[in-house]
Amino acid sequence: MLSTSDAKLVKRYYLLPKAAWYSLAALFLTGGLAILLVMIDNIGLGSKGFGGLQLIAMAALMIAEGAVCIACGVVARRGLGSAHWQELEHEAIGGNANIGTNPAVAGGIGVAAAGRLVDTPDNDDLDALSAGLEIAGAAMSAYGFFDTMRRMSRAAAAVARAHGMELPGLGRTRLLVIGLPLLLLTLSFVPRFIDSTAQSSASQEVSADTIQAFNAALEPVCSYTLADDPLEHRQDSGYRVSGNITDEDGDIVASVSVETDECGAVDSVVYNADVDIARTPEENLAFVEECFARFYEAISSVDVKAERIELLDTGLVNAPVLPDQFRQAFLTGDYYTAIDTDLDDTSTLRAWALFDTEPKEEFDEYTSPRISIHLMARRS
Template identity: 30%
Template sequence: MATISEQERKRIQRYCIYPKIAGAALAMAFVLPFLIIPFEMIDDIVFHHEGFQETGMMTALALTAIELVIFCYCALAPRFGMRGKQWKEMQHRLVVEQTEKDRSAQIAGVIGTQAAARLLKNSDNETARNLGGAAEVAAAVGAVATAADVLAESFANAKAMAEACGVPIPRAKKWIVALVALPLAIVCGAYIPQLAQGNIKMQQNAAAAAEQIAIARKALEPACEYVSADDPYERYQDYGYHVRGYLHDGDSDTQKTYTYLDFDNKGTLKEVSYIAEIDPDASLEDNLARIELDLDELSSVVQTVDVKTVSPELLAPQKLPEEFRQAFLNGSLYERISIRTSDDLIKTYYSFDTEPEDEFDEYTHPSIRITLVGKTS
């Protein structure tokens, strides 16, 4: 068995390890950007944290760049080293066969596919753009396959040299584990503070919302037959919560009249609605008279709800405008009405919701609705 120097032995061992390290680094360079997705999903779905976490994203991208640098070094070092004078001399001295395929056709194919993909994606034709996307994927697969082939060839050449001179081939397991585990741990570490902050923020929002909802419920209960409210502690809702106060529950022949308070996820009142059902068997005049009395009573109760609001005008007394009253009295049970007003603080919608006569049946519940929506700055 031929004798080699310590420097040559170490070079052979490095060239045996480098291709495996390069393969692991390339794989992680693909995995790390996608690792952002599950963390962002957890942050959004579980903790309802708004926005995108830049720290985690930038950490993952930085680690991806590092993995690519490692891949390039570990892939190119054996290639250039095996073309060097020292390796060639050792190859001739040990009489070891080395292979080096011509991959110019593969590389040209990948470059050509990428160029075609860019042209297709700039097309005005949707089918061509879809083909461009498929071509991009094909080019990426081709590039990875070519890289894997180069790494396999480098390892085979280094292994042949090691076997010829009796150099043990070192295991690359610890390096591969480090390339995989360390970036994963760093990305997890970057996201843990955000997830913890998201949980704290969610609990704070739930507590603030629960406090305001409790105030609203307490104010409505003395005057309303029935009050229902969402519980932020039972189910956190990033879109907000609702409190309903029924002046008339409508269990018997009495039509329902109720208010609907809409809070955001932090407990700020952003919308107030008043809904009063119409009695189809009564005249329009009688319905309007009853509803106006109910609205006065319900509106006076809502005024006492001392909660945070987008605009204090949401809690102001409400009456049906004369334009709406006349349209209702001069219309019919089957004609819808919709009137909108707006000022600097709120938008107000007055509507009569019903069905056309040919669709009106016992399941139809016509109602008059007033909806006040606060304007956010």
């Protein structure tokens, strides 16, 4: 019959290896949950990266889990190797269990170290080999640690069974070692989720107002318009409204698009007009400039200040004027040579005029030559 102190010792050495293994599992689960929560925050709610509180919580929990894993494993290993336990175990089962460290632990560390040694930034094959070795090493070490802790726990369980002693349940240990850190990490993300939701909603409303303002301005001068609805569907890539002019067959012959970022700030304006090779260059230029002027009149009618529309660069609402260099190249050239001319290239704005076409030998009925002016804000 075990004394009270020995019974507590058996329970202790039964639970400590379990706690060590659960802590190691919790370490990986915490990292995985953190990635999942960040993905929800970034993809679902439109935030960027980790929040300060969340990063601190994740780091603190993972450090604590690692410390608990090491501490429980070391205490269990030393306790099960003590003379008193050896005597207690021998009396109960007539011998001593093998609680030595599984060789897979050292082997895994060696494999991972080999992976680090072959790592090189200049060779993709070696990089792949390095990553594979490191993953394999981590898996080997984790298995070796699990097997070692399992044998330690079984050694204590064998002593308990020999004395008819009831072992404690593991539910509370699992909840404390695995469930509690995951719960705390999830709770640390709640304030960020609330803030991200509020910011996302505000950004969608701003984007909707901006898109609606330009859509209302373009509708009277276009055959039809197409506009995203930010309130219906949030898009990390931003939102777009386009106005289109069609010919008598309903084909688009000219268009303009205004795009915003995910926060509703205008970041690009693009003007397009088709070139008809059956017309003279002068006729095509006149048509292009007429369409661009028509679009610009509509866009410039939007009161940016009154509508509280943010422009990433004020040059985005400049008049779309084809420079003389471009005009001369188009008038004296042919319909099979592309032209690309910079209009503005600053730290905050990139603007260029483009005649997009195909070489004569590739030009066919499916080719759609067009003249465009692109106004795009540079992102910092």
